[in-house]
Amino acid sequence: xxxxxxxxxxxxxxxxxxxxxxxxxxxxxxxxxxxxxxxxxxxxxxxxxxxxxxxxxxxxxxxxxxxxxxxxxxxxxxxxxxxxxxxxxxxxxxxxxxxxxxxxxxxxxxxxxxxxxxxxxxxxxxxxxxxxxxxxxxxxxxxxxxxxxxxxxxxxxxxxxxxxxxxxxxxxxxxxxxxxxxxxxxxxxxxxxxxxxxx
Amino acid sequence: xxxxxxxxxxxxxxxxxxxxxxxxxxxxxxxxxxxxxxxxxxxxxxxxxxxxxxxxxxxxxxxxxxxxxxxxxxxxxxxxxxxxxxxxxxxxxxxxxxxxxxxxxxxxxxxxxxxxxxxxxxxxxxxxxxxxxxxxxxxxxxxxxxxxxxxxxxxxxxxxxxxxxxxxxxxxxxxxxxxxxxxxxxxxxxxxxxxxxxx
DNA sequence: TTGGACATGTAACGGGTTACATGATTGA
DNA sequence: TCAATCATGTAACCCGTTACATGTCCAA
Numbered sequence: 001x002x003x004x005x006x007x008x009x010x011x012x013x014x015x016x017x018x019x020x021x022x023x024x025x026x027x028x029x030x031x032x033x034x035x036x037x038x039x040x041x042x043x044x045x046x047x048x049x050x051x052x053x054x055x056x057x058x059x060x061x062x063x064x065x066x067x068x069x070x071x072x073x074x075x076x077x078x079x080x081x082x083x084x085x086x087x088x089x090x091x092x093x094x095x096x097x098x099x100x101x102x103x104x105x106x107x108x109x110x111x112x113x114x115x116x117x118x119x120x121x122x123x124x125x126x127x128x129x130x131x132x133x134x135x136x137x138x139x140x141x142x143x144x145x146x147x148x149x150x151x152x153x154x155x156x157x158x159x160x161x162x163x164x165x166x167x168x169x170x171x172x173x174x175x176x177x178x179x180x181x182x183x184x185x186x187x188x189x190x191x192x193x194x195x196x197x198x199x
Numbered sequence: 200x201x202x203x204x205x206x207x208x209x210x211x212x213x214x215x216x217x218x219x220x221x222x223x224x225x226x227x228x229x230x231x232x233x234x235x236x237x238x239x240x241x242x243x244x245x246x247x248x249x250x251x252x253x254x255x256x257x258x259x260x261x262x263x264x265x266x267x268x269x270x271x272x273x274x275x276x277x278x279x280x281x282x283x284x285x286x287x288x289x290x291x292x293x294x295x296x297x298x299x300x301x302x303x304x305x306x307x308x309x310x311x312x313x314x315x316x317x318x319x320x321x322x323x324x325x326x327x328x329x330x331x332x333x334x335x336x337x338x339x340x341x342x343x344x345x346x347x348x349x350x351x352x353x354x355x356x357x358x359x360x361x362x363x364x365x366x367x368x369x370x371x372x373x374x375x376x377x378x379x380x381x382x383x384x385x386x387x388x389x390x391x392x393x394x395x396x397x398x
Numbered sequence: 399t400t401g402g403a404c405a406t407g408t409a410a411c412g413g414g415t416t417a418c419a420t421g422a423t424t425g426a
Numbered sequence: 427t428c429a430a431t432c433a434t435g436t437a438a439c440c441c442g443t444t445a446c447a448t449g450t451c452c453a454a
Contacts, residue, residue: 019406084309088296093232105345114283122287181345182343218432239437263423
């Protein structure tokens with residue numbers, strides 16, 4: 001992935017400044033769930049890309065304010081094209097909520113009331129993202145390519161799936177309708193005995 | 200998130216060595232999609248956690264081989280408990296395939312045949328993960344808590360959703376049944392004109 | 399006139415990986 | 427006997443963020 005290709009990609013949409021790229025990534029990034037990038041990465045990276053002739057720079061007046069605007073060179077377009085053709089990395093997911101759930105054990109480790117709170121917060125966040133997505137879909141100012149629209153559909157399906165899972169999970173937690181713990185080698189049994197013995 | 204709590208969490212299942220923790224994370228991590236951890240993080244972190252008295256260490260003979268096995272102290276269990284109660288971070292997703300799709304534009308940027316190949320590879324990977332998941336669900340050796348089983352259900356739903364999306368997307372790409380590009384400000388139009396003009 | 403968005407940048411730090419180094423045990 | 431797996435560790439490096447520094451323009 002790397003910052004480099006995000007920068008080249010965004011600049012492929014329109015000539016942009018460091019500041020503008022950050023704004024675009026934050027906005028577009030919400031639907032596509034790519035998080036944000038800090039200025040501490042953007043500006044040095046733009047400088048480097050310019051030195052390597054992937055992009056070039058010119059001064060522009062954007063509503064009265066001077067900005068450094070970057071555009072792709074031939075080499076930049078080629079690099080982007082070549083990156084697209086490379087096999088993408090396996091996706092990386094870090095979901096702290098589900099990580100915590102891996103260790104949680106009702107009645108032994110973690111308070112179920114806390115988990116319910118975590119899930120409610122996640123529900124709210126996902127709900128808002130879905131609203132944002134819907135608003136985006138129907139506005140008539142945002143640009144999106146044919147292929148990018150296919151990718152956006154993923155986000156939509158994902159959010160819906162997530163909300164259904166949250167609802168179902170909350171229901172099961174509240175009604176104490178939990179799956180049965182599988183512990184064929186009595187590891188957990190031993191573990192919580194160990195826990196109780198610690199001073 | 201951080202390595203720290205993964206280590207404490209895994210050790211909460213059973214006393215383990217650095218090597219064993221890596222194995223467990225790689226295996227369990229597949230269903231829960233937490234990727235892997237390198238020895239370069241595990242060993243120094245275990246040392247640090249021992250110095251801070253979250254874990255303690257003893258020598259053990261595991262099938263004839265001497266290993267350093269770590270277990271949680273009272274302080275370690277408390278730290279784990281307290282971490283579980285904290286509001287989890289927003290999940291982080293880096294999906295290079297969908298990132299690439301954001302910039303792709305049929306006939307202008309990126310070769311659709313390459314995209315089809317990327318999607319087929321992803322389909323294969325997701326399919327295998329789903330098989331792995333099913334095998335895991337039905338085996339009678341793996342341990343899982345009640346709450347962790349709820350989290351696993353997420354993985355299952357996610358993989359199924361992903362496979363359906365891939366199928367649908369492949370079909371649309373092959374039948375050239377693409378969504379219409381939205382470009383109200385003619386940005387893309389200009390962009391690809393710029394591209395054509397670069398020497 | 400002042401706070402907030404616009405705009406660009408650097409230096410220190412952090413949390414991880416990669417690559418390297420080492421050695422024991424086991425099964426083909 | 428030799429490759430693979432088990433097992434532990436360190437040092438260099440990379441890629442990013444955080445915090446800091448600086449200045450402009452506009453609207454309330």
